Amino acid sequence: MEPLTYFQEELEDHARVLAATQAALAAPFEALLDAWVTSVRQGGKILFFGNGGSAADAQHLAAELVVRFIKDRAPIAALALNTDTSALTAGANDLGYDAVFARQIEALGRPGDVAVGISTSGTSPNVVAGLKMAREKGLVTAALTGRDGGIMPDLADHVLTIPSDSTRRIQEMHITLGHMLCGALEIKLKLV
Ligand SMILES: O=C(CO)[C@@H](O)[C@H](O)[C@H](O)[C@H](O)COP(=O)(O)O
Numbered sequence: 001m002e003p004l005t006y007f008q009e010e011l012e013d014h015a016r017v018l019a020a021t022q023a024a025l026a027a028p029f030e031a032l033l034d035a036w037v038t039s040v041r042q043g044g045k046i047l048f049f050g051n052g053g054s055a056a057d058a059q060h061l062a063a064e065l066v067v068r069f070i071k072d073r074a075p076i077a078a079l080a081l082n083t084d085t086s087a088l089t090a091g092a093n094d095l096g097y098d099a100v101f102a103r104q105i106e107a108l109g110r111p112g113d114v115a116v117g118i119s120t121s122g123t124s125p126n127v128v129a130g131l132k133m134a135r136e137k138g139l140v141t142a143a144l145t146g147r148d149g150g151i152m153p154d155l156a157d158h159v160l161t162i163p164s165d166s167t168r169r170i171q172e173m174h175i176t177l178g179h180m181l182c183g184a185l186e187i188k189l190k191l192v
């Protein structure tokens, strides 16, 4: 395929998935936003976790909340569980890779926090185990996923399943919705 054809087709596909996401996910977006607002107002924190591109999304979104998104403001408590290489490598080495997020949630999660598992397939065992542990510990659970949602919808109070089977398209919508959640959180908390 010619690069310029690829350019057109990728953006057209992106636009189709964007439109489908807009049509399908307004209500779950608002519900998850309310959960974030409640948690932050009560002194809770948002815990993000995922693999690969979703790990990048997790640390990106945690940084938006801790540092700044639209304007300078007080920090919002958030953490990405895929950024601590010592916890990740010791967890994987000693407990197994499936346990790397669950263990950190067991250590750091408190009732009222929101655990946000990010997985395009909804089946990554360590993300699934993280959500299970979050539920056990009384956190609010959220799944950013795609395809048919995988296993995550059964484990999450809030489910945003991007209507696409393409990993890259799902990831593009995850970061878009993640940015929008950060922006809407600032508006709701009247920080902008
Ligand atoms: O970014 C990409 C593909 O766009 C990859 O790094 C991708 O995130 C990795 O293959 C992940 O391991 C996929 O895991 P998941 O989304 O199914 O949980």
Ligand SMILES: [Zn+2]
Pocket: 053, 168, 171
């Ligand atoms: Zn990617």
